[in-house]
Amino acid sequence: MRSIDYFDKQAGLTPDRTVLIAGDTRYNYAEMSALSHRLAGAMRADGLEHQAPVAILSPNHGAVVTTLLGLWRAGAVWIPVNARNALDANIDYLAYVRAQWLFYHSSHAEEAREIQRRVPSIRRLICLDAAENGNPSLDQFMLPPGAPSAPDLGDPTGNLDEVTAIIATGGTTGRAKGVRVMNRSWGTMLETIGALMPADHPVFLATAPLTHAAGPFTMAGIAMGATVVVLPTFDAGEVMRAIQQHRATHMFLPPTAMYTMLAHPEVRAFDYSSLRYFLLAGSAVSPDKLRQAVDVFGPSLCQSYGQTECHLVATWLPPETVAAAARGDHPERLASCGRATYSVRVEIMDDDGELLPPGEVGEIVARGGIVGGGYFELPEATAETWAHGWHHTGDVGRRDDDGYFYIVDRKKDMIVTGGFNVFSAEVEAAIMELPEVAEAAVIGVPDEKWGEAVAALVALLPGATLSADAIKAHCKARLGSVKAPKAVHFRDSIPRTPVGKPDKKAMRAEFWAGAGRNVN
Template sequence: MRLIDFFDRGVALDPDRLCLKDADVARNFGEVQKRSYRIANAIHGLGVGPERMAAVYSPNAAVAFECVLGIIRGANVWVPINARNVPAENAYILDNCDVEVLFYHSEFEDNIALFRRECPKISHYICIDRAGAGASFLEDVIATAAETDPDIAERRDAPISIFSSGGTTGRPKGVLWTNLVWETMIANFYTAMPTRKPPVHLVIAPMTHAAGGIGIMLMAAGATQIILPGFDAAKVVSAIETERVTHLFLPPTAIYVLLAHPGLREHDFSSLEHFIYAAAPMSVERLKECLDVFGPVMSQTFGQAEAPMLCTYLSPGDHLVIGDPAREHRLASCGRQTLLTPVGIMDDDGRLLGPDERGEIVVRGNLVMPGYYKNPYATREVSSHGWHHTGDIGFKDKDGFVYIVDRKKDMIISGGFNVYPSEVEQVIWGHPAVQDCAVIGVPDAKWGEAVKAVIELKPGAKVEADEIIQLCKDRVGSVKAPKSVEFWDSLPRSPVGKVRKKDIRESFWKGQARAV
C-alpha cells in the first residue's frame, strides 16, 4: 500500500469526523483530504515531481500536518525538520537531503536567510500562516491548485520520507523510509494496539518524531488529532480530560514532569487506552506511579529511526505484574518482538546469543530502513551478518522479553569491570527527590573511568550525595555505585527531550588525551 492510502481509509470511515484541531483550526477528514489534494497538486505545479524532497519546518500545528499529508499525497518525499534543532543543524539536514520545497511557519522567519545561503537546492519557500519575506503564502499557492486526487501509482520500495538519526554523536544521517517500511510499522502498530473505537490522539511531542508518526498511523482508524504546540503539564492533563483523549505519547523526561504536576490526581483519565512511552529508559518506580495515576494503559515501544518505533512492545497487560515476584522485573523491559520484526541478541562475532546473555540488540525484516540517504558506508556499518545493528546492549529472558542495558557506546569500564549506566540510573530515578539523572564515566587515575552521577532534583527537593551513593551500593553494589555525585539545576537535553549524556560526559573529559 501507499502511505496515503491509510489516511484515505480514515476518510472513508467517516469524512465528517473531526480530523485536525489546534488553537486556530478545526477541520474534518473530508476537508483535510481536499486540502491535501490541493497541496500535492501545488507542489507538482512548481515543477517538483514525485520522489523529490519537500520539508515542513513548524511547531506542532494543524496546517503543518496538512502539508505533510499533501507531500505524501503527491508521492514526494517528506523530510521532517525539528523545530527545536539549532538552525545550523536544520540547514545541514535540508541541504544533505536535497530539499527543494520548504513549508515553514512564520515563527522561524529569522532562520530563512540562513537557509537561503546554506541550502541552494531549495527553490521554493512557502509560509504556512502568512506571506513571508520573499516567500509565498500557502493559501495563495493552493488557491488555484486542483482539488482532485493526483492518484499517483507508487512502488512499495519508493522512498516516502527521510527521518534524521539522532544527531547527538555527530551530524545526523538521513534515514530512508519507504512505503513498505511505513506499511510494516502500521501493521505492527495495529496488531499491538488494536482500536475499539475511533481514537482521539493528543499530539504533544514534536510531530516530526514519534507523535507525528503515531498520528499518521492512527488516522487509518479515523483518529482525531488534538494538537498542542508543546509540552505544558497543565494543558496536557486538561486536554486529556476535556477532549476524552484515548492515545498519547510522551518521552520519560516529560512524564516525570507530568507526575510532579500539582493536582494531577484531580483529573479524569478514564478515556485513556494507550499512554505510549519510548525514546529512553523509564524509571521503574515512576512507571509504577503512572500505573497508579493513569490506570492499566501504559504501553512501551522500542525502535529507532532506522527501524521505527515498533521493534518490541510492552502491552498494558504486560505491566500488570506489580506484587508478583516472578514477573515484576518485566517493568524494566521494553517488551517482546512485534509480529513482523524479529529481534535477536548478537555478540561481536555475529553469533546470536541465548536467554539472559548480554549483547547487541539486532533486528531484521521490512521495518528496517533500506539505508541511509547518500551514505552507503554508514549503511554497511550497521548491516552486518544479515541484521540491523541498533547500537543498544541488552538481553532476552527465557520468555522473550527484551531488556535494554545500555547504548553500546555508553558502557563504562571501571577497573576492568563493565558498568552499564542505565542500571545505575534506574536506582537513582527511584529516589523521591530525583527528577532526572545521567550516569557517566569520568577520568580516574586509579580506575581508568570512575562512575559519576549528575542529578537534576525536583523543584524544592534536597538530598545529599552520600545518600545517593549508599542507595546505589545497597542496590547494585560498590563497583557500579557512583564514586561521586553532582547536582545540576537542569540537564542538557536534545530537541526531542533526551538527556544529552554525550555533552555531560565531554565536560569532564576536556583536555584528556583519551576519552576512555
C-alpha cells in the first residue's frame, strides 16, 4: 500500500488518538487527516504533477510530518534533504533528481533561496513555519478548512510500482545516488516493523533526523497507530526526560547517540520502564556498551541492519535476545545484527557469486520485498549492485549456525597490512571495550614496511585518561599483534558524515594526502 493508505487506516480506527506532539503542537488522527487533505488539495490546485519530486529541507519539526502526509496524499514523491549536508551537495542532489517543489523551514531560508537560484527545476517554495521572502507559510498555502477532500489516487494493489521517495545514499565515496523507494518496498518495511515491534498504544519518540532512518521509523509508528513525539534535535538530557514524560515505547537512535546518553551524569535519574523497543541501527554497536545500556535502560535494546537500498530491517535482533546475551546467555550475540526478517532472504556471497555456508566470511547480500527499486536514472550502478541476482550491500560479514549475522566490515574498510587482512570493525570493537573510550575509528595508514599500518583514532569520555600504550596492549591481548593498532591518535571527537556515520574518507585524507591513492 501507499504510506497514506496506512495512515488512513489508522485514522479510521482511532480518529481521536493523538498522532503528533511537537512542542505546543498537538493533533489527533482526524485533525491530521483534514490537514493532509487541505495540503494535498492545494498542491494539486497549484499544478502538482503526479509523482513529482517534492523536497523538504528542515530540522525536526512537526510540520515535516504534516507535509509528508500531504504530499503523499497528492501523489508526490518525497525528496528528503539532509540539513547537515554542505549546500553545494544538496543543490547537486536536487538538480539530479529534478525536484520541483521545496518545503523549507525558516532557519534554512538562505539555503532555500540559493537552491531556487541554482536548481532550474524548482518552481514552488513554501516555508513550513512562517511566510518568508514572498513565499507562503504552510498554513497560508493550504486550502481553507471545510474545503473538499483531495481525490483518492489509490488503486486496488496499493500503487505498488509507484515511487514513495528518492533518498540519497551517503555520498562519502563520490556523488550521492538516489535510491528509488517503491510503495511495495516501503510498505513491506512498514509491515515488517509493525510485526517485529508490536505494542498497545505505542508512543514513538523522534529525535534523530527525520531526513534519515528516523523518518521511515516514524512512519512505521503512524502505520501502527502511534503517537509520535518530535524533538527538534538530539540532546541526551532532553531525550531522557521525554522518555519519562511521554512514556515512550519506541525510539530509534544511532549507536553513538546511545553512547552519549550512557555518559550523561544523570542517565540513571529517569524512569525508562515504558520503553519496549530502543532500536539501534545505522552502524555497528559496541557489545560492551550494549551490555551497559541493557543495565541502564532495561530489556528494550534491540538492533536491526539494513541500508537505504534495503530498507532498515533486513535483519533483526530482538530485545529478549539482547537481554539474554547481556546476562551471559550466548554473549557473542551482543556483536550480532540479528537474523533475517520474514520479508527478505539474507546470505553471504564470495567474489564469484557463490553463496557461502555458515562460518565463512563474505559479502552480505539480500533478496526480497524490502529491497528498493535501484538507483534513480543510474542503470549501470543498479546492475552492478544487483549482480548475480542479489542486492549487494558492500558489507562483509558471516552467519553462524543459528542464523545470526555478524558484520565484519565494509569492503572498502579492509586494511591489508603485511599481506594480512584486518577488518577495522573488529579492532574498533576491541577498543570500545575500554570503559574510558567514547568513540573509536580504525583506518589503514601508509607504512613503508607493512604497506598499510593499523591506526586508531580515539575520543575519550570527558575527564577520562588512557594512554596509547594501554590501548595497544589491550588490542594485542584481545586480537594479536597483527591486528593491534601500531599508532593511536587521540581526538576530541570522531569525524562524521552528515548522516552521522564515521567519515573514514575524511580520516584517511589526513594520512594519505599526496599519496595519489588510499592503498599501499
